[in-house]
Amino acid sequence: MSIDTHLSAKIFRYDPTTDTAPRYDTVEVPLQSRMRVLDVLEYAVENCGLGLAFRHFCGVKRCGMCGVNVNGKPVLACWEEATPSMLIEPLANLPVIRDLTVDRSAFERATIELEPRLVRQTPYSSFPEAMTHGEVEESFRLMNCIECYVCSSACPAMPAPQQRDDTPRHNFAGPGSLVQLAKVALHPKDELDRSGLIESAGIENCTWCYRCEEVCPVGIPIVSGAILPLRAIALKTRESVGRDVAAPSGSCESPGNTSPP
Amino acid sequence: MQSSQANRTLETDVVVIGGGSAGVYAALKVQAEGLRVLQIVKGFVGRSGASIFAGNLQLQKTKDPVAEEKFVAVRARYGSSYLNDQDYIKRACRFTEDVFFPEMEARGLYIRRDERGELITSSDRAAGNVWAPNQGFSGTMIMELLRKEVLARKVPLLQETMVTSLVVTEEQVVGVTALDIVRGELIVVRAKAVIIATGPGNYLATRSTATREQCGNGFAMAYRAGAQMQDLEMQWFHASDIAAPKAWMRLHLYPNPMPVTDKTLRLYGTDRTTFFEPAMYPQVKQPYYLQLRRLYNEVKKGNARWHGGFYGGYTHIEPEIMENYSYQTQFFKHLGIDINKELVELGITWHLTFGGIRTDTHTFASSLTGLYAPGGVGSHGVGSITYVAYDGTVAAEQACERARRLTLQPLPEEQVQREQRRLQGRLKVKGEAGLLPAQIKKRIREIMTEKMGYVKSESRMASALDDLSEVRERTLPGMGLGSTSRNWNYDWVEALDAEDMLDVCELTIRSSMQRKESRGYFFREDYPYIDNKNWLKHTVATRVGDDVRFEHTPAVQKFAPPTETDDFLTADY
Numbered sequence: 001m002s003i004d005t006h007l008s009a010k011i012f013r014y015d016p017t018t019d020t021a022p023r024y025d026t027v028e029v030p031l032q033s034r035m036r037v038l039d040v041l042e043y044a045v046e047n048c049g050l051g052l053a054f055r056h057f058c059g060v061k062r063c064g065m066c067g068v069n070v071n072g073k074p075v076l077a078c079w080e081e082a083t084p085s086m087l088i089e090p091l092a093n094l095p096v097i098r099d100l101t102v103d104r105s106a107f108e109r110a111t112i113e114l115e116p117r118l119v120r121q122t123p124y125s126s127f128p129e130a131m132t133h134g135e136v137e138e139s140f141r142l143m144n145c146i147e148c149y150v151c152s153s154a155c156p157a158m159p160a161p162q163q164r165d166d167t168p169r170h171n172f173a174g175p176g177s178l179v180q181l182a183k184v185a186l187h188p189k190d191e192l193d194r195s196g197l198i199e200s201a202g203i204e205n206c207t208w209c210y211r212c213e214e215v216c217p218v219g220i221p222i223v224s225g226a227i228l229p230l231r232a233i234a235l236k237t238r239e240s241v242g243r244d245v246a247a248p249s250g251s252c253e254s255p256g257n258t259s260p261p
Numbered sequence: 262m263q264s265s266q267a268n269r270t271l272e273t274d275v276v277v278i279g280g281g282s283a284g285v286y287a288a289l290k291v292q293a294e295g296l297r298v299l300q301i302v303k304g305f306v307g308r309s310g311a312s313i314f315a316g317n318l319q320l321q322k323t324k325d326p327v328a329e330e331k332f333v334a335v336r337a338r339y340g341s342s343y344l345n346d347q348d349y350i351k352r353a354c355r356f357t358e359d360v361f362f363p364e365m366e367a368r369g370l371y372i373r374r375d376e377r378g379e380l381i382t383s384s385d386r387a388a389g390n391v392w393a394p395n396q397g398f399s400g401t402m403i404m405e406l407l408r409k410e411v412l413a414r415k416v417p418l419l420q421e422t423m424v425t426s427l428v429v430t431e432e433q434v435v436g437v438t439a440l441d442i443v444r445g446e447l448i449v450v451r452a453k454a455v456i457i458a459t460g461p462g463n464y465l466a467t468r469s470t471a472t473r474e475q476c477g478n479g480f481a482m483a484y485r486a487g488a489q490m491q492d493l494e495m496q497w498f499h500a501s502d503i504a505a506p507k508a509w510m511r512l513h514l515y516p517n518p519m520p521v522t523d524k525t526l527r528l529y530g531t532d533r534t535t536f537f538e539p540a541m542y543p544q545v546k547q548p549y550y551l552q553l554r555r556l557y558n559e560v561k562k563g564n565a566r567w568h569g570g571f572y573g574g575y576t577h578i579e580p581e582i583m584e585n586y587s588y589q590t591q592f593f594k595h596l597g598i599d600i601n602k603e604l605v606e607l608g609i610t611w612h613l614t615f616g617g618i619r620t621d622t623h624t625f626a627s628s629l630t631g632l633y634a635p636g637g638v639g640s641h642g643v644g645s646i647t648y649v650a651y652d653g654t655v656a657a658e659q660a661c662e663r664a665r666r667l668t669l670q671p672l673p674e675e676q677v678q679r680e681q682r683r684l685q686g687r688l689k690v691k692g693e694a695g696l697l698p699a700q701i702k703k704r705i706r707e708i709m710t711e712k713m714g715y716v717k718s719e720s721r722m723a724s725a726l727d728d729l730s731e732v733r734e735r736t737l738p739g740m741g742l743g744s745t746s747r748n749w750n751y752d753w754v755e756a757l758d759a760e761d762m763l764d765v766c767e768l769t770i771r772s773s774m775q776r777k778e779s780r781g782y783f784f785r786e787d788y789p790y791i792d793n794k795n796w797l798k799h800t801v802a803t804r805v806g807d808d809v810r811f812e813h814t815p816a817v818q819k820f821a822p823p824t825e826t827d828d829f830l831t832a833d834y
Contacts, residue, residue: 017748033505034596042508045699051743051752057309057472059508060592062401065308078508079595097443098749112412118369127362132378136371143371143394143402144588187369219591 006030007082009040011052012089015098025050029082037070037088038077041100053099061217064148067091068100074150076217091153095161106161107149111177114201116184119192131188138186141225144218145179151212151222152176157205171202175212175222178203182226185233195237198230206231268446273299273417274664275657276437276450278424278479279458280305281312282400282646283636285407286653287456287660288416294661299450300411301419301439303459303474303754307408310472311460311613311637315400315646317517318372320362320380321354322388329354332388337820338834339547340643341615342781343797344492347818349622349641356651368406373520373586381586383518396520397513397588400646422448423478423754426680427455427486427632428672434486434631435670438680442754445747447681453667454631454660457483458653461613461637461644465766467703467710468510468568469611470499476702476758477765479638483618484768489628490802491640492616493765494773497782498715500552501526503592504569504606512592514573514607516548520586522578528552529572529604530564536571545833550782553715554830556609557784567714572604609715615781616640616772619801625656628803633660640799687756691741698755701740704732705762713770718787722770729770733763768802768809775800775811779829791827791834 006028014022027048029040038059044050056066059078066077069089094102133140152158152174159170173181178201185194212222220226277288280302291298304310322328329351337347366372371394373381382389393399411418421442428436434455439448459479462471484490503512516526516539525548528537537555539548556565565571575583580601583590593600618627618634625635635652637644691697696704712725740759742752778792779785798813822834 015744015746015748018744018746032507036506036508038508039506045697046703047700049697049700049743051697053749053751057304057474058313058511059473060511062313062398063304063308063472065305098746101749108412112409115413117406117409117413118367120367124363124367127358127366128372128374128380129366130378131374133374133376136374140371140394144398146401147405184369189369 007035007040007084007086009044009086009088011041011044011050011100013052013099014096016096031082035082036078037068037075037080037082037086038066040082040086041077041088053097053101055101062146064146067148067150067153074154074215076148076150079217091150093153093158093160104149106164107152107174107176110164110173111147111180114173114177114181114197116180118184118187118190120189121191129189135188138225138229139183139188142179142183142186142220145176145183145220146218147176147180148217149174149176150215150217154211154215156209156211157207166200168202169205171200172205173201175206175227177201178230179220179222179226182230186229193237195234198234203227203231203234269448271299271448271450272669273297273450273452275299275454275456275660276301276452277456277458278437279310279460279636279638280307280420281310281458281460281636281649282403282407283649283653283656284456284458285411286650287458287635287657289410289414290654290657291661292414292416294657296661296664297417299417299419299452301422301424301437301450303421303423303478304472305420306411306418307404309474311462311475312646312649313401313404314470314511314513315403316397316513316515317390318393318399318647319357319645320382320388320391321358323351323355323358328388334820335546336643337818338822339550341495342791342834343793343818343820343822344495344615344780344799344816345643346622346641347820350643353643353645353648353651356654357645357647360654361647361650365403365406368410370403370406381520383520384523390517392520392586395588396515396586403646419448423757424482425684425757427482427629428676429486429629430670430673430676432487432630433670434629436672438677440684440754440757442751443749445750445753447684449672449677451669451672453664453669454633456633456635456653456656456660457618457638458634458636458649458656459638461617461642463614463765465706465709465762465769466611466713467706468502468608469706470502470511470513470613471611476762478758478761480617480768481761481764483627483629483632483634483638484764484802484804486632487629487804488632488634489619490617490768490772491619491799492772493614493769493802494776494800495615495781495783496769497549497612497615497644498553499610499612500549500556501528501573501607502610504608509592510608510610512589514589514605516552519575519578519582522582524578527574527577528556528607529574530559531570532564533572533604536564550834553609553782553784557716557830568608569606571607573607574604575600576602576604611709613637613642613644615642615644616800617642623655624659625652626659631663684757687742688745688747688750688753689741690743690745692739695739695741696736697743698740698752698759701732701736701759702755702762704736705729705759705766708732709766713766713773715782715784717773717783717785719774722774726767726770729763729767737763771809772800772802772811775813784829789829791822791829791832793822793827794825797822
C-alpha cells in the first residue's frame with residue numbers, strides 16, 4: 001500500500017453486551033477526492049466488510065449526529081478531513097453503546113431541562129412581526145448551532161454523565177446546552193426571567209478555557225456569544241435582587257426570604 | 262430464546278411514523294386533540310429525514326385571488342408537469358400563510374430580515390423565497406424548534422426504532438411491528454389509526470439527497486400491506502450538488518436567485534463556458550428541470566459527465582451575499598475553494614420522488630383503511646416543508662376522527678409471528694463468501710445509478726430489473742451480519758433496508774416502464790416527447806399476490822398544458 005494513495009485508520013470496536021474489552025481494527029483505505037472521516041467509515045463497512053456501528057444521517061453538517069474523536073480531537077466525521085493516519089474513537093464523556101455510537105441522552109436531557117423555548121408574555125401579533133436584524137443579532141449568531149455536542153464532549157469542566165447532579169460542581173449543563181439556552185434568552189421576543197435556569201445550569205463551572213470554541217464545527221462564539229451574556233443576565237438579576245433586599249420593604253418576612261439557620 | 266422475542270406490546274390510539282415536519286405536525290395535533298399518540302422515528306425527531314434539508318421557504322400571496330391563481334398555475338406547470346392536485350396546492354399555500362409562518366415565528370423561527378426589519382427576499386417581498394436564517398439552513402432550524410416542541414410536550418416517542426411492517430386485518434390497519442435499534446427488541450403496537458410520514462426521499466442510488474436511514478421503508482411497508490402506490494416513476498434529480506467529497510453529495514448549490522439579488526448560480530461545462538443560467542430563459546419560472554435538460558445536451562456533446570466534469574459558479578455574485586446569507590459558503594471555504602473566484606465541480610443526484618402512497622389530498626387517507634400518508638411519502642408531493650405540515654395536521658384530524666369511533670382490534674397473531682420470524686431470520690452472521698447488508702445496498706444503488714439515472718430507456722430498465730433479480734436470487738441468500746448482538750446492530754437494520762430497497766426499486770422501474778412518454782423530471786430517451794393527449798395520467802400500482810397490477814387514472818385539471826404533444830427537451834415545463 002502506498003502512503004500517497006492510501007490512508008490507515010485504526011477504529012475503536014466495542015460491544016459492551018458481548019465483549020470483555022475494547023479492541024481496534026485497522027483498515028487501509030484508498031484516498032478519495034477531498035475525503036472526509038465519514039467517507040473512511042463508510043468505506044470500512046462497504047468495502048472492507050467491517051460490521052462497524054457508527055451514527056450519522058445527513059453527511060453535511062445538519063443532523064449533528066456523527067461526532068467522533070479523531071487522534072484525540074472531537075470532530076464531526078462529515079466535516080473533518082481524513083488524514084494519512086487516524087485513530088478513530090467514540091466521543092469522550094459519553095457512555096459507549098457500541099463501537100463509535102454513544103449515548104448522547106445526558107446532553108440532550110441537560111438541554112431540555114433548561115427549557116430552551118421562547119416564552120412570550122405579550123401575545124404574538126402576526127407574521128412577520130416587527131423586528132430588525134440588529135435586534136435579533138445576538139441570538140442570530142447562535143442559530144447555526146446543530147446541537148452536535150462536540151463542545152460538551154470536549155469541555156474539561158463537564159462532570160462525567162453518571163456524576164451529574166444538582167450540586168454546585170456537578171450541575172454544569174455544558175457549553176452545548178448553554179448555547180441553546182442563550183439562543184432563546186437573547187432573543188428579543190423572549191420574556192421569561194431565565195436567571196434561575198442559568199444558575200441551575202452551573203454556569204460558574206466554566207473556566208473560560210475556550211476549548212469549546214476551538215472544537216465547534218460551525219464556529220459558534222460559545223464563550224463570548226453565549227456563556228458570557230448568560231452570566232451577565234444572571235449577575236444583573238442577582239444584583240437587582242440584592243438591591244431589592246437592601247431597600248426597605250414590608251415583604252422581607254415573607255416565607256422564602258428568610259435564610260435557613 | 263426463540264419464544265422470548267415478542268419483547269414488548271404497546272397500545273395507543275394513533276401511531277405516527279416519522280420525525281420530519283409532517284410527522285411532528287401530526288403527532289402534536291393528535292396530542293392536542295386529547296388522544297393517545299406514539300411517534301416512532303427510525304432516526305431522531307428533527308435530525309434525520311428530508312425536512313432538515315429544506316433550503317428555501319416560499320412566501321405566498323393567498324389574500325390576493327389573482328396572485329393566488331397565478332401561483333397555482335405556475336406551480337402546476339413547473340412543479341409537477343400538471344400531475345399534481347391543483348386544489349391541494351391552494352389549500353397548502355393558505356395553511357402556509359395562515360398557520361405555518363405565524364406559528365413557527367411565534368416559536369422563535371427567525372426569517373431573515375434587514376436592518377429596517379424588512380424580510381430578505383430575492384425579488385418579490387410579498388411572494389418569493391425567504392430563509393431561516395440562511396439559505397440552506399431553514400429546514401434545520403425549523404426542525405430544531407419542532408424537536409424541542411415534541412420533547413417539551415412529552416409526546417410519547419420511540420427514536421432509533423424502525424417500523425418494519427403494518428399489521429392488517431380485514432383490510433384495515435390495526436397496528437405496526439417495529440425494531441428498537443438500541444436494544445434489539447421487537448415491538449408490537451396496537452393502534453386505531455396509523456399515520457405514515459416517512460418522507461419523499463429515498464437513498465436508492467449511489468448519489469442521493471436522502472439521508473442515510475431513508476431506504477424506501479415507508480413505500481415498501483405500505484405496498485406490502487396492500488396500499489396503492491401512484492406515480493413512483495416521477496423521480497426528481499438535482500443537477501447541482503457537489504461532486505466531492507462523497508459525504509457531501511447532499512450539498513446543494515441552489516439554482517434559485519440568491520438573497521437580496523436576482524442573480525443565480527451558473528453552470529459551466531468541462532470547457533468552462535456557461536451552459537446554463539436562468540437568465541438565459543426569461544419566460545421560465547423554475548430552473549430545476551431546465552438545468553437537467555441542458556446538462557443532458559452537454560453530456561451528449563462530451564462537455565460534461567453525469568457525475569463530474571461540469572461546474573457551478575457564484576463568481577458573478579457579490580462576495581458579501583455569499584458570506585452573509587448562504588449556509589453553504591463555509592463548506593467551500595473549508596475545502597480551500599474561494600467561491601468568489603473559483604468554480605465547484607458538480608454531479609447529478611437522485612432527489613425526492615413526487616409519487617408515493619396514493620392519497621386523497623382532502624384527508625390524506627390511503628387506499629388502505631386506517632392508514633394516512635401525509636407529506637412526501639404520499640403521491641401528492643410538491644416538496645415543501647410548509648406544505649407537509651398542512652398534510653400532517655389534516656391527517657391527524659382524520660386519524661383522530663377514526664380513532665374516536667373505534668376500539669382497538671385484536672392483532673392477527675399469525676401475521677405478527679410471521680413478521681417476527683422474518684426479522685429474527687435476518688439476525689444471522691454472514692458466511693465467508695457472504696456480504697454485509699451495507700454491501701448489498703451499495704450494489705443496488707450502483708445498479709440504479711447505472712441503469713435508472715436521469716436518462717431512461719426500455720432496454721436499460723429491463724436490464725436493471727435483471728440485475729436486481731440477480732441480487733435478490735443470488736446475493737441476498739448469502740447476506741449476513743457482522744454479529745448477532747442485539748445491541749445497536751445497524752447491520753440488522755440494513756438487512757431489512759436491503760429487502761425494502763429491492764421491492765421499491767423494482768416497483769419504481771416497472772412504473773417507469775409503464776409511462777411511454779417524458780414529463781417533468783422523467784425522461785425516456787426512447788419517448789422524448791411530452792404526450793398530453795395520452796399521458797396526462799397517473800400510474801397506479803396495486804399489489805396482487807406477488808405481482809403488481811397497473812392502472813392509469815386521468816389527471817386533467819383546471820390548468821392544463823397548452824398543446825397535445827411537446828418536444829421534451831425544448832418544452833417550457
